[in-house]
Amino acid sequence: MSEFQYKEVDQEGWDTLDAIAAADKFNYWMYQTIRPFCQGKILEIGSGIGNISQFFLEEQADIILSDIRSVYCDQLRKKFPAVREVIELDLVHPSFEKEFSTHLHQYDAVFALNVVEHIQDDSLAITNARKLLREKGKLVILVPAYQRLYNRFDKELEHFRRYNRKHLKQLISDQGFSILHSQYFNFMGIFGWYVSGRLQKNKTIPKSQMSLYNKLVPAFKFVDKVLLHRVGLSVISVGLVK
Numbered sequence: 001m002s003e004f005q006y007k008e009v010d011q012e013g014w015d016t017l018d019a020i021a022a023a024d025k026f027n028y029w030m031y032q033t034i035r036p037f038c039q040g041k042i043l044e045i046g047s048g049i050g051n052i053s054q055f056f057l058e059e060q061a062d063i064i065l066s067d068i069r070s071v072y073c074d075q076l077r078k079k080f081p082a083v084r085e086v087i088e089l090d091l092v093h094p095s096f097e098k099e100f101s102t103h104l105h106q107y108d109a110v111f112a113l114n115v116v117e118h119i120q121d122d123s124l125a126i127t128n129a130r131k132l133l134r135e136k137g138k139l140v141i142l143v144p145a146y147q148r149l150y151n152r153f154d155k156e157l158e159h160f161r162r163y164n165r166k167h168l169k170q171l172i173s174d175q176g177f178s179i180l181h182s183q184y185f186n187f188m189g190i191f192g193w194y195v196s197g198r199l200q201k202n203k204t205i206p207k208s209q210m211s212l213y214n215k216l217v218p219a220f221k222f223v224d225k226v227l228l229h230r231v232g233l234s235v236i237s238v239g240l241v242k
Contacts (some may be wrong), residue, residue, distance in 0.1 A: 016157060017048045023214035027038025030113065030142070031055040033185060037140050037238045041134060045089060046115035048072055049078050057083060064107075091115075091125040094100045095148055107132050111140035114234075117159040126175040130241060139177060143168060145184060145235040153197035156204065168237045177239025185230030188220040189213070193233055202220045215237075 002026065022029065031052050047065040049072060056063045057080055065076050066089035075095065090144050093157075095097050117123045129139055129242045132193050143153065144162040163171075169179050195208055196202045213220075224232065 003241070016204050017051060019205045019210045021049060021051050022207065023217075025214050025217035026210075027051045027216055030185070032141070033236065034111055034140050037138050037181065038109040038111055041106065041201065042104070043110045045091060045110060045112040046074055047086075049075050049221045050122040053080065053083075054114060084149050091128050092119055092121055095129075096128045097131065104131050105134055106138060108134055109138045109140065110120060111142075113140075114144070116141055117143045117154075117161060117163070118157075120160050122160075122171060123175065126177075127173055130175055130234075132179065133241050134168055134242060138180065139239040139241075140236070141168065141172065141239075142185065142234050143237045145232055146190075147195050149192070149193060151197035152201050153193065153205070163235055165235050165237070172237050172239040176242055178242055179237060180240045181236070181237050182227035182237040183241065185224065185229065185234040185236055187223055187232045188216070188218065188232035190231075202206065209232070 017044060034052075035055075038056070038061075040166055042056065042063040044053055044056070044065050047067050049064070052061070053065050053076070059092065062084070064085045064087065065073075065080070065083055066087045067073050067076065068088065068090050070088055073088050075084050076083065080086075087100075088102070089100060089103075090096075110129050116122050116125055126139070126141075133139060142157060146164060147162045148161070150162050165182055165184065169182050174178055192209060192213055196205065225227065
């Protein structure tokens with residue numbers, strides 16, 4: 001399926017976001033992890049249905065939301081009527097600079113959580129994200145970790161790949177960033193992803209499993225600290241515009 005078709009057909013993605021939406025502890029954990037790097041004027045790429053956006057808006061952060069799919073943008077406007085702006089943004093649009101000219105070099109921080117793995121030309125995605133940042137701006141990227149964990153979940157969600165820490169850091173630094181921070185995130189999620197996606201062969205994350213996982217987040221956060229964030233279901237890198 002092409003990236004433009006993906007804009008319109010995303011039932012598995014919607015179901016997954018809906019399952020995660022109720023996982024308030026998990027979403028807040030992810031928010032807490034990236035928040036120190038997101039200051040000033042912020043752009044969220046791939047806001048989906050606002051699972052992470054809500055925490056920024058509750059803090060009255062200066063944030064603009066975006067998504068490649070119009071159905072999600074409409075949902076975001078309805079869910080957050082006070083939000084400053086919601087834009088339909090495609091990181092690999094063939095006329096990116098012309099199409100999004102008013103957003104070039106406008107942001108102190110840009111973050112994309114579980115977005116880049118959906119884009120075949122991930123180098124172009126990072127290059128264009130850099131164009132949105134001001135001097136000394138920060139780019140925060142979170143993607144799925146470890147290619148060997150690729151399973152039916154990834155296929156149904158149309159992930160092109162999974163990453164490791166070295167790969168993600170290289171991808172970002174190659175596009176003109178210096179690396180400020182890099183870590184893995186959510187070690188215990190590896191077991192749930194493997195069992196549910198590979199052994200049980202589920203197409204999307206069952207709400208019952210996500211609900212149970214959410215209740216155990218305090219313990220899982222502790223495990224990540226003990227492991228010093230050296231392994232996890234996701235990997236995060238933060239780049240600084242040189």
